[in-house]
Amino acid sequence: MAKPQPKWIKKLGPFGAVAAAGLKFKTAILLLLTKAKFLLVGLSQLKTLLSMFAFFGVYWALYGWKFAAGFVIGIYIHEMGHVWMLKHYGLRASAPMFIPGFGAFVSLYDSPADVSEDSRIGLAGPLWGAGAAISALLLAAAYPQHPVWLAVARATAYINLFNLIPVWSLDGGRGFRALDLRQRWMWIGLAALLWYLTRSGLFVLLLLGAAYRVFWRKDPAPRPDTGAFLEFAALLALFGALLAWLPLTGGGFYGQ
Numbered sequence: 373m374a375k376p377q378p379k380w381i382k383k384l385g386p387f388g389a390v391a392a393a394g395l396k397f398k399t400a401i402l403l404l405l406t407k408a409k410f411l412l413v414g415l416s417q418l419k420t421l422l423s424m425f426a427f428f429g430v431y432w433a434l435y436g437w438k439f440a441a442g443f444v445i446g447i448y449i450h451e452m453g454h455v456w457m458l459k460h461y462g463l464r465a466s467a468p469m470f471i472p473g474f475g476a477f478v479s480l481y482d483s484p485a486d487v488s489e490d491s492r493i494g495l496a497g498p499l500w501g502a503g504a505a506i507s508a509l510l511l512a513a514a515y516p517q518h519p520v521w522l523a524v525a526r527a528t529a530y531i532n533l534f535n536l537i538p539v540w541s542l543d544g545g546r547g548f549r550a551l552d553l554r555q556r557w558m559w560i561g562l563a564a565l566l567w568y569l570t571r572s573g574l575f576v577l578l579l580l581g582a583a584y585r586v587f588w589r590k591d592p593a594p595r596p597d598t599g600a601f602l603e604f605a606a607l608l609a610l611f612g613a614l615l616a617w618l619p620l621t622g623g624g625f626y627g628q
Contacts, residue, residue, distance in 0.1 A: 417467035424448065427470035435523075442524030446504040447476050450532060453500025454478045457493045461485070475531065487549040487593055491600040494546025498607050501532035505614055522618060529614035533574050536607060539581040548585055550600040553592040556582065562605055566612040575612065 424444055431440035451468035455478055458465045464481035471477070484490035505528040512521035538548035538559075551559060560582050567575035585591065 419469060420467040423470035423476075424468075427472045427476070430472040436520070438518070438520045439523055439527075442508060442520065443527055444470070446501065446508065446524065446528035447531065449504040450497045450501035450535075451476045451478055453496040453498075454493060456500070457496035461489055461493070463493075488597050488600060491547045491550035491597065491604075494543040495600065495603050495607065497543050498532045498535055498611075499603065501528060501535075502607060502610055505529045505532065505611075509614075509618070526615065526618045529611045529618070530574070533572075533608075533611035533615065534577075536604070536611070537578050537581040538585055544578070544581065544604075545585075547600060547604045548582070549591070550593050550597040551604070552594070552596045553586070555596050555601045556586055556592060559601065559604065559608075560586070562608060566608060570612050570616040572612065572615050574615070578608075 427447075428437075428440050428444045431443055434440075435443075447470070448468060455465060455468070458478070458480065461484065463484065466479040466481070468476045468478055484493060505525050508521050508525035508528060512519070512525060515521060535542050536544035536547070538544040548556070548559075560579065563575050563578050563582065566572075567579065
């Protein structure tokens with residue numbers, strides 16, 4: 373007789389189906405993760421490890437070691453997404469460096485060839501971050517007795533969506549450079565729709581950033597980049613859905 377699914381999985385709607393499927397194929401997923409040797413590259417750098425431990429210590433003190441470990445790993449995966457894409461383009465960059473209370477960054481030693489290449493490098497971080505958030509969601513489905521994984525999934529989705537604000541050197545700012553004016557208006561329409569559906573204040577920040585780029589900076593790309601637009605739009609929709617569907621967790625994981 374099959375075990376009944378936890379109530380929170382049913383409340384997740386389509387994401388619950390993803391989580392349930394992940395349970396069935398968790399062996400294959402774990403096998404795939406063990407093959408991702410590239411993620412270990414950054415950990416060979418002493419500066420990365422030291423800054424990561426400092427970052428971990430701050431969040432351990434605030435929320436407990438389990439949340440701190442999941443959160444720092446999610447951010448590390450995000451940054452290694454940038455490193456992977458930089459390596460793909462043959463560009464040199466530093467290993468990830470963590471700043472407690474702020475996040476992490478990768479320093480570029482070479483410049484991307486054009487705005488399209490730069491956008492792929494910028495959006496690679498949230499793309500890998502999406503994988504980290506979904507992995508945390510699958511762990512929450514596998515271990516429903518540990519609500520910390522839901523908290524990690526939500527926090528990871530939140531920080532990655534924040535990085536998609538299209539300003540300055542944030543990932544969204546780099547991705548937005550590749551969009552022409554028409555694509556930027558389509559992006560604004562999508563962000564407005566997602567704000568209406570999710571009521572997440574983060575989408576207000578994204579819209580303000582986009583308005584700044586459209587009406588003040590006026591720096592659209594001369595040609596449309598369909599690939600960048602679709603990737604950007606998919607990330608907005610995914611993180612918006614995660615924040616809308618994932619239940620808010622209480623203080624049950626604090627101090628664990």
